[in-house]
Each structure stands twice: as structure tokens, then as C-alpha cells.
Amino acid sequence: MEKRLFTSECVTEGHPDKVADAISDAILDECLRQDPGSRVACETMVSTDLCIICGEITTKARVNYEQIARSTVRRIGYTRPEDGFCADTMEVICRVHTQSADIAMGTNDEAGGAGDQGMMFGGACDQTPECMPLPAALSRALCRRLTECVRENPLLRPDGKTQVTVSYDENNQVLGVEAVVVSVMHSAGFPMEELRAYIRREVIAPVLSAYGFRLNQVPAVHINPTGNFVIGGPNGDTGLTGRKIIVDTYGGWFSHGGGAFSGKDPTKVDRSAAYMARYMAKNLVAAGLAKQVQVQLAYAIGVAEPVSLRVDSNGTGVIPDEEMTALLRRDCDLTPAGIIRTLGLRRPIYSATASQGHFGMEDRPWERTDLAEKWKC
Numbered sequence: 081m082e083k084r085l086f087t088s089e090c091v092t093e094g095h096p097d098k099v100a101d102a103i104s105d106a107i108l109d110e111c112l113r114q115d116p117g118s119r120v121a122c123e124t125m126v127s128t129d130l131c132i133i134c135g136e137i138t139t140k141a142r143v144n145y146e147q148i149a150r151s152t153v154r155r156i157g158y159t160r161p162e163d164g165f166c167a168d169t170m171e172v173i174c175r176v177h178t179q180s181a182d183i184a185m186g187t188n189d190e191a192g193g194a195g196d197q198g199m200m201f202g203g204a205c206d207q208t209p210e211c212m213p214l215p216a217a218l219s220r221a222l223c224r225r226l227t228e229c230v231r232e233n234p235l236l237r238p239d240g241k242t243q244v245t246v247s248y249d250e251n252n253q254v255l256g257v258e259a260v261v262v263s264v265m266h267s268a269g270f271p272m273e274e275l276r277a278y279i280r281r282e283v284i285a286p287v288l289s290a291y292g293f294r295l296n297q298v299p300a301v302h303i304n305p306t307g308n309f310v311i312g313g314p315n316g317d318t319g320l321t322g323r324k325i326i327v328d329t330y331g332g333w334f335s336h337g338g339g340a341f342s343g344k345d346p347t348k349v350d351r352s353a354a355y356m357a358r359y360m361a362k363n364l365v366a367a368g369l370a371k372q373v374q375v376q377l378a379y380a381i382g383v384a385e386p387v388s389l390r391v392d393s394n395g396t397g398v399i400p401d402e403e404m405t406a407l408l409r410r411d412c413d414l415t416p417a418g419i420i421r422t423l424g425l426r427r428p429i430y431s432a433t434a435s436q437g438h439f440g441m442e443d444r445p446w447e448r449t450d451l452a453e454k455w456k457c
Contacts, residue, residue: 088331094238096319164315202357
């Protein structure tokens with residue numbers, strides 16, 4: 081039997097890029113909380129004791145950008161000046177201006193056009209209960225548990241990364257977990273061997289068990305493989321909004337159109353259409369129409385209807401891909417305004433996506449499977 085390997089990674093909420101995402105999405109949520117019609121494209125950069133907020137924001141909301149940045153960084157856990165990035169000591173620079181009137185003219189609620197051109201992808205498969213590829217689901221679950229441990233153990237720090245390699249047979253059926261990598265920032269007072277034993281016991285073993293695997297059956301486990309990870313977070317690496325787009329989606333298993341999500345209001349189809357594509361793909365899989373589905377949408381700026389819609393079941397469909405595409409066209413409003421209505425996207429629901437992942441979490445509106453019963457054969 082031929083064995084094929086696939087690897088996905090994830091990062092914790094304290095990773096520099098995720099800190100930037102979290103600030104951008106917290107600003108978006110505050111704008112939407114006060115003014116659901118806000119137009120937001122917020123970009124953040126974080127470095128050693130520095131936070132720079134830029135972007136185009138048109139809103140009736142009164143937003144204290146500095147306060148939001150500091151409270152977000154504090155929630156994540158950067159509260160020690162000695163770590164080189166701290167909620168109370170960092171400098172905050174804000175350079176925000178309003179959205180281009182030319183863009184706004186074609187994307188207002190009356191025109192209803194897409195906020196930009198581009199293609200978006202959504203996917204789902206039956207490898208896990210949440211309809212996510214197993215490597216992506218495992219690496220994200222490891223990061224969630226790692227973040228819990230950071231809050232429980234004063235010797236750990238918020239920055240961290242995970243990576244999981246899964247083996248498949250020639251029919252894409254899971255054979256096992258081949259490798260797990262975990263790196264976590266820590267206090268200098270946490271001896272390396274104790275840290276490694278702690279991560280094996282408190283993070284890797286329970287996460288693998290929840291998905292039906294045993295740690296002692298994984299051939300390769302690497303924990304902080306280079307040793308000490310004391311200098312980390314934005315002090316160790318500059319963070320930028322939108323730089324973890326594969327982590328945010330499917331770990332590379334499905335395609336990505338290239339557009340980031342965080343900091344963008346739902347008129348930006350980079351975000352909303354990717355959510356809609358996930359919603360449609362998950363419902364097709366939940367209906368039993370395919371074991372794996374990828375949906376592609378594409379838009380032109382200022383035009384409401386997508387210029388293309390494609391379903392690819394990779395040969396796993398019980399009906400032709402063209403029939404699944406016809407179902408989507410019949411039952412789903414794919415205009416930006418229709419997507420916003422269907423998923424209820426003009427709400428402050430985005431901060432959690434920056435730290436917990438955009439897909440595979442049941443409390444997200446695009447994770448509903450309310451169309452599946454209608455589509456079942």
C-alpha cells in the first residue's frame with residue numbers, strides 16, 4: 081500500500097501575526113458594534129514594544145484605537161515589560177483614513193457590488209466530525225490546548241506553533257499520525273526537559289486522544305526542537321495582519337485565493353465569500369453528496385453576482401459536480417448582500433476568529449448545516 085504524507089501547521093494567538101490579526105478584528109468588531117454599516121479594512125503591525133494601526137475605515141462609530149490595541153494585547157497575555165512587548169508599555173501609532181469614494185460608490189448597500197475582484201475557496205471533507213482535514217484540525221486543536229496551558233502555567237508565554245503530519249493511503253483514507261511538532265515560548269526558569277514532559281502530557285496526549293490516536297503510536301514528536309524559546313512574540317519577530325492565511329483556512333489541503341480575512345468588514349468578498357464557500361462545501365458533505373468538496377467563487381469589483389462558481393469533489397461525489405453546482409445556484413444567494421444576510425455578518429463576531437480559527441468551530445454561522453437535509457439523496 082502506498083503511503084502519502086500531508087502536513088499542516090497552526091500558530092497560537094500569541095504569535096506575532098496573530099496578535100496583529102486580533103487587533104485588526106477587535107477594531108472591526110467595535111466598529112460593527114456601534115455602526116453595523118461600517119466599512120473597515122484595518123491593517124496592524126507589531127514589533128518590539130510597538131503597534132502601528134493603518135487602513136481605511138468609514139464609520140459612524142467613535143473608536144479608541146489605542147485602547148482596543150492595549151486591551152487586546154493584554155487579553156492575549158503580553159503583560160510583562162521584560163518580554164519586550166507589553167500592553168502597558170508599547171507605543172501605539174494610528175494612521176487610519178476613510179475608504180476611497182470610488183470604491184464605496186460601487187459597493188454601497190444600494191449598488192451591492194463586491195468590494196474587490198478575486199477568487200475565494202471553501203472546502204469540507206469527512207476526515208473529522210467538524211468536516212476539516214485532519215492535519216489542520218489536529219494542529220489547531222494543539223494550539224487551542226497550548227493557549228489554555230499558557231493561561232494555566234505561569235512559566236509559559238503566549239507565542240507558539242504546532243505542526244502535524246498525517247499519513248494517507250492512495251484513496252485519501254487516514255492511516256495514522258506520523259509526526260507532531262510543538263514549539264512554545266517560555267520563561268527562562270522552565271527547564272527544557274520538564275517543559276517537554278509537560279507538553280507531551282498536557283497538550284499532545286489529550287489532543288491526540290480526542291481524535292482517536294495515541295501518543296506512543298506517533299513515530300516522531302518534536303517539542304521546542306532547537307531548545308530554549310525565551311525571546312518570542314512581537315519582540316522576536318514582527319507581526320502583520322493577514323500573513324497566516326493558510327493557518328486561517330485549511331492548512332493547505334484546499335486551495336486559497338490569496339486574500340486575507342482579518343480586519344475586513346463583510347462587504348469585502350475576500351472574507352465573506354470565503355465563509356460562504358465553506359458553508360456551501362460543508363453542507364454538500366453533510367448531505368452525503370461527496371466525501372470531499374472544494375467550492376470556488378470569483379467576483380469583479382462593483383458587480384454583485386459572482387463571475388464564476390465551481391464545485392470540485394475530487395471524484396468523491398455521488399452526483400456529478402455540475403449537479404452540485406446547480407444546487408448551489410438554486411438555493412444560495414451569492415451576491416455580497418445575500419451572503420451577509422444569509423450568514424448574519426454585520427455583527428461583532430470576528431475577534432474570536434483571529435485566535436481560534438475561522439473554520440471548524442461550531443459557533444460560526446458559516447458552519448451551519450441547515451441545507452444538508454434538503455440536499456440529501
